[in-house]
Amino acid sequence: MDYFFEKEVENNARGRVEAEEKVTGKAKYSAEYDIPELAHAVMVGSTIAAGRILNIDIANAKEAPGVIDILTHNNRPTVPGIATEEAWKKSRFSLPVFHTDKIYYNEQPIAMVIAETLEDATYAASLVTADYEESEFETNFKEERDSVETIETKEEKGSRENWQNADHIIEREFKIAMEVHNPMEPHATIADWKNGELTLYDKSQNVYGVQGNIAKLFDISENNIRVISEFVGGGFGSGLLVWPNTVVAIMASQHLNRPVKVVLTRPQMFTSVGHRPESWQRFKIGADKSGKFLGCYHQAKHATSSHTGHTDNITGLTWKHYHFPNIKTEQEEIPLNIPKPTWMRGPGDASGAFAIESIVDELCEKLDMDPVEVRLMNLSETDSQGKPWSTNYLNECLKIGAEKIGWNKNRKSKPGELKEGEWNIGYGMAVGFWNAGRQDADASIEMKPNGDIIVRSAMTDIGTGTGTAMQNMAHNFLGIPKNKIAIELGDSDLPYAPSQGGSWGLSSLSGGVAAACKSLKTKLVDLAYGSKFEKGKGNLKLVKLNSDGISMEDDSLEPVSYKSIFDKNNLGVLNVKASSSPREEAKKYGFCSSAAHYVKLKVNKLTGDIKILEMVSVADGGKIINDQAAANQVIGAAIGGIGMALMEKQDIDHNHGRLIGNDLAGYHFPCNADAPIIDVSFIDKPDYNRNPAGAKGLGEVGIIGCAAAITNAIYNATGKRMRDLPVTPDKILMA
Amino acid sequence: MKTEASNTYSRRFFIKSSSAFTTLAFIPNSVKSFFYQVKEKFFVKKQKIPLSVSINNKEYRLDVDTRTTLLDLLRENIGLTGTKKGCDHGQCGACTVHIDGERRLSCLTLTAMIPGKEITTIEGLAKDGKLHPMQEAFIENDGFQCGYCTPGQIMSAVACVQEGHTGSTEEIKEFMSGNLCRCAAYNGITRAIQKVAP
Known part of the structure; x- marks a missing residue:
């Protein structure tokens, strides 16, 4: 293998590169940049779910103190990409914001007040009113669900006839409520359009994506747009797309020739930046007496917005982690007058896993077999195209997790046998699985004569530890001590990086960093040794960079200090930049990350309260670049799984077509006391076919399967099957 | 039993059969202006x-x-x-500060x-350029991911220790539950507080 970096990435980092900025309050998030002449803007939403604006009354608002202007569809500057119905459809932007009198959903932005202070803008926004012509609307997924048939998502594998006489067949329906990302930082944009140059401080998981999309929508050159997202206060998918709040901030800045800040209110966070759509699934599974799966038929429907689509690939997972000789999957979306849904942590697969992992548990009971054993015997040895897994350690995850929670020792296979006063205790488990992707990514390195380097990439850090991973990788690829490695990221002026989503961030970025490190070594070797290094034959792996200079591990050449290299060549700084792509050879393999989740919980017989007592997640994320940050991420995902299973539900009042309780008092996700200390561990074996660091993404597998592990444990505790998320106490009592 | 009646007055029927205008459109202008006058009276002017x-x-x-x-x-x-x-509504704890030493x-x-x-x-927690022990503990125990709730968590954590609510893991978790963390770095937050607690 001519692969350059085979050295294992070190595993010992403590503390993140940006840690001090975060604990002292110095870290600047999008809304926190101090820009002279900044104006504050507050959006006004529609009060109907569908129809047309007849008139917007802004007279009172305009007279309020401090108001600079009010944008509506009547006076906004034209944005070419959404100027006409045709342009909008072509741009595929989520909403022709302020370019239509049509109302597609409740709280759709219809106006924006721009004022000198936040207080002025907030007050004036409360004075804007509108008259509407209301039309019929539909927000009720349950009511509309049956009106649409599911359509095949992929060519059927085998045939349903092949297993119609299987020893065991189970068919069940599953429901999951609408969930909302709710990162702690509300989405915010500061737009500053001056002399044809646009600077955006934007909460985003994809600075180049914002740059490209805004360039298209406004018909300006990407070169004139700079997007900065240095610190991002969480995303979970809400920051992958460009949303209307960014576009209206730019419109306002263009209109007023002043920098303008728009920060979403928490209630607006529920209607403006996506959600996980409400879904319904029907899953039919067949197995023989020995527990071998014979076939499955998986149907799914989910809500979407009527004005613009979104597909959650709920049936995708069905093709991946288990071997089914016969598979049929069907899906359809139900258009409603609701805000646009989008990808939310473990998109599609988190929903699909609830159905699959729940029904497998039911099947195991019918088979009278252990759920861990049945899973182990049905794991797929290839991906859905028949390619062998490059690495897949799900079997090890399953075994280690079982050992850690005492599955064989503590769990009773019959439900309701473990009791403690008025509580029933239960154990449950399930698995998570995710395609381990990789995209193109660039990186650059700047070296100073004293050997200090700056590693740069446009990749954002939404909390996963991107910068720390870059530092760890650069240290391990080069040898330069970590305290001499600075990191810059989250800026479209920096080398290209894809979005930080789909668990491919680190996987992609490691390619860029490795390539840039190789370039730096090559250049330094050339400057220090020239032809002495025997170009082509010289082994770069033996080249070591330390604090002061370059040397050869085998001492074949004299060490040379950076200073003398820089002096000799009259260099101020040394810059290298490199690109990376997934390797050709990678096409031979399937790539996956996986996890096994084990739960111990108790359910109160009288109140239906559920308390999670223990949670063990064992994940295969390839080589772990930073064990602390990686564990933190999986802990967070597991707790996200607790939210999905037991709490998270956004309600809609279908009489008015409005979300209700859309704030952090109404929408519950886990607080500190809702979760136990989560036990996370890793297989920690590299997959060098995937990328030079051997790392596979971890963002999604931590949540996928968690909800089923919890409902399976609830069954084990109570004998009640919960197939409708979230499982609130009332559902336990009524079951 | 009353299916006929309830069908007749379903929302769908109401919207279809009404002239499809919102109630606001029916309110006479005189009533609207009265409403604004009242609002003007009761809302304190910018001051x-x-x-x-x-x-x-x-x-x-x-x-x-x-x-x-x-x-x-x-x-x-x-x-x-x-x-x-x-x-902005007292529901998440991200804005926690100390007023006269209390969170x-x-x-x-x-x-x-x-x-x-x-x-x-x-910003006032570190003294003479030296981080507060709680800030150090948050770094060491990775008590955050995105960092956005972190200042509020740390201000609460310092108070939690001062209040003496650190008797057990459960007690810490209970008394830190006013500070939401969507990244759910709760392991690290709890461990950091245990590290600083007496």
């Missing part, structure tokens, strides 16, 4: 008052909009953006309420 406040042992003399919360004063007026706005939500505190009180924000 600025001179205040002297003490934040992180520094005196600020300010002309403050009476509607300004302590949170917006910090973030928008005096450049202390370390205190975070997560919900308080700055989004539910009007600036006009604080003269004579000592405010400490995350």
Whole structure:
């Protein structure tokens, strides 16, 4: 293998590169940049779910103190990409914001007040009113669900006839409520359009994506747009797309020739930046007496917005982690007058896993077999195209997790046998699985004569530890001590990086960093040794960079200090930049990350309260670049799984077509006391076919399967099957 | 039994059969203007008052909009953006500061309420360039991911220790539950507090 970096990435980092900025309050998030002449803007939403604006009354608002202007569809500057119905459809932007009198959903932005202070803008926004012509609307997924048939998502594998006489067949329906990302930082944009140059401080998981999309929508050159997202206060998918709040901030800045800040209110966070759509699934599974799966038929429907689509690939997972000789999957979306849904942590697969992992548990009971054993015997040895897994350690995850929670020792296979006063205790488990992707990514390195380097990439850090991973990788690829490695990221002026989503961030970025490190070594070797290094034959792996200079591990050449290299060549700084792509050879393999989740919980017989007592997640994320940050991420995902299973539900009042309780008092996700200390561990074996660091993404597998592990444990505790998320106490009592 | 009746008055029927205008459109203009007059009367007009406040042992003399919360004063007026706005409604704890040494939500505190009180924000926690032990513990135990709730978590954590609510893991978790973390770095937060607790 001519692969350059085979050295294992070190595993010992403590503390993140940006840690001090975060604990002292110095870290600047999008809304926190101090820009002279900044104006504050507050959006006004529609009060109907569908129809047309007849008139917007802004007279009172305009007279309020401090108001600079009010944008509506009547006076906004034209944005070419959404100027006409045709342009909008072509741009595929989520909403022709302020370019239509049509109302597609409740709280759709219809106006924006721009004022000198936040207080002025907030007050004036409360004075804007509108008259509407209301039309019929539909927000009720349950009511509309049956009106649409599911359509095949992929060519059927085998045939349903092949297993119609299987020893065991189970068919069940599953429901999951609408969930909302709710990162702690509300989405915010500061737009500053001056002399044809646009600077955006934007909460985003994809600075180049914002740059490209805004360039298209406004018909300006990407070169004139700079997007900065240095610190991002969480995303979970809400920051992958460009949303209307960014576009209206730019419109306002263009209109007023002043920098303008728009920060979403928490209630607006529920209607403006996506959600996980409400879904319904029907899953039919067949197995023989020995527990071998014979076939499955998986149907799914989910809500979407009527004005613009979104597909959650709920049936995708069905093709991946288990071997089914016969598979049929069907899906359809139900258009409603609701805000646009989008990808939310473990998109599609988190929903699909609830159905699959729940029904497998039911099947195991019918088979009278252990759920861990049945899973182990049905794991797929290839991906859905028949390619062998490059690495897949799900079997090890399953075994280690079982050992850690005492599955064989503590769990009773019959439900309701473990009791403690008025509580029933239960154990449950399930698995998570995710395609381990990789995209193109660039990186650059700047070296100073004293050997200090700056590693740069446009990749954002939404909390996963991107910068720390870059530092760890650069240290391990080069040898330069970590305290001499600075990191810059989250800026479209920096080398290209894809979005930080789909668990491919680190996987992609490691390619860029490795390539840039190789370039730096090559250049330094050339400057220090020239032809002495025997170009082509010289082994770069033996080249070591330390604090002061370059040397050869085998001492074949004299060490040379950076200073003398820089002096000799009259260099101020040394810059290298490199690109990376997934390797050709990678096409031979399937790539996956996986996890096994084990739960111990108790359910109160009288109140239906559920308390999670223990949670063990064992994940295969390839080589772990930073064990602390990686564990933190999986802990967070597991707790996200607790939210999905037991709490998270956004309600809609279908009489008015409005979300209700859309704030952090109404929408519950886990607080500190809702979760136990989560036990996370890793297989920690590299997959060098995937990328030079051997790392596979971890963002999604931590949540996928968690909800089923919890409902399976609830069954084990109570004998009640919960197939409708979230499982609130009332559902336990009524079951 | 009453299916016929309920069908007749379903929402769908109502919308189809009504002239499809919202109620607002039916309100006569005279009533609307009366409503605005009432609103004008009862809403306090924009008003600025001179205040002297003490934040992180520094005196600020300010002309403050009476509607300004302590949170917006910090973030928008005096450049202390370390205190975070997560919900603006006292539901998430991201804006937690110390008022006279006790943890308080700055989004539910009007600036006009604080003269004579000592405010400490995350920026005032480190002393003489040395991080507070809780800040060190958060770094060491990776008590955050995105970092947005972190200043509020740390201010709460310092108070939690001072209040003596660190007797057990469960007690810490209970008394730190007013500070939401969507990344759910709760393991690290709890461990950091245990590290600092007596």
